[in-house]
Amino acid sequence: MKIRQAFAIQKKAAVLAGVLAALCPALSAQRFLKLPPVEIFGGYSFLRYESKPLGFSDQQNLSGWNAEIAIPGIYKGLGVVADASGHYTREMEEYNFLIGPQFRYEWSSFRFYGHGLFGRARDRLRVPGTTQVEPSNLARAIALGGGIDVPVSKRWTLRLAQGDYLITSNFGGTQHSVRLSTGLVVTFGKH
Numbered sequence: 001m002k003i004r005q006a007f008a009i010q011k012k013a014a015v016l017a018g019v020l021a022a023l024c025p026a027l028s029a030q031r032f033l034k035l036p037p038v039e040i041f042g043g044y045s046f047l048r049y050e051s052k053p054l055g056f057s058d059q060q061n062l063s064g065w066n067a068e069i070a071i072p073g074i075y076k077g078l079g080v081v082a083d084a085s086g087h088y089t090r091e092m093e094e095y096n097f098l099i100g101p102q103f104r105y106e107w108s109s110f111r112f113y114g115h116g117l118f119g120r121a122r123d124r125l126r127v128p129g130t131t132q133v134e135p136s137n138l139a140r141a142i143a144l145g146g147g148i149d150v151p152v153s154k155r156w157t158l159r160l161a162q163g164d165y166l167i168t169s170n171f172g173g174t175q176h177s178v179r180l181s182t183g184l185v186v187t188f189g190k191h
Contacts, residue, residue: 035189041068041159043183047087047166049094053173054125062087062094066162066181070102072113077104083117083143085179095122096141096166096179111157114146121168137170149185157185 045066050059064087072079083098098117105112121141145164149157162181167174
């Protein structure tokens with residue numbers, strides 16, 4: 001008997017909650033919560049790495065990838081971006097993990113942006129045949145730069161160019177490098 005009463009009360013409560021939700025759109029969470037759009041970038045990246053302080057005879061040209069997750073419109077063009085990249089040659093590889101503020105300005109059908117990113121860089125020397133253990137170092141990294149995007153549709157954007165002046169401090173020295181990236185940006189959420 002008690003079980004039937006409990007089910008009857010639960011059934012009435014469920015029906016009442018459904019009627020209230022259907023009749024009262026003000027209870028909808030979407031009306032109160034407006035999530036900003038999120039942009040995800042992925043593409044090719046080129047790094048001109050100052051490797052002379054590491055014992056190389058000349059600078060290294062490394063090819064690789066660059067990926068970002070950005071929330072561009074937090075406040076009047078100011079947003080935040082998290083950036084990761086990896087670059088490789090036969091002799092070495094470098095990974096960067098950065099985060100920081102980004103400002104975006106839209107003009108005509110172009111989007112210009114600039115950012116200051118801070119984080120870590122991991123360098124690994126890969127000189128074949130010298131040792132079983134590859135020397136590796138994790139140190140601070142700073143990237144100052146920006147770029148230009150061209151929207152193709154509401155969801156897709158072409159990143160024409162992104163350039164960054166990258167400062168790292170691996171293996172006890174300071175490296176001043178240039179990173180160039182290009183690729184596609186996909187936007188999730190409403191503008």
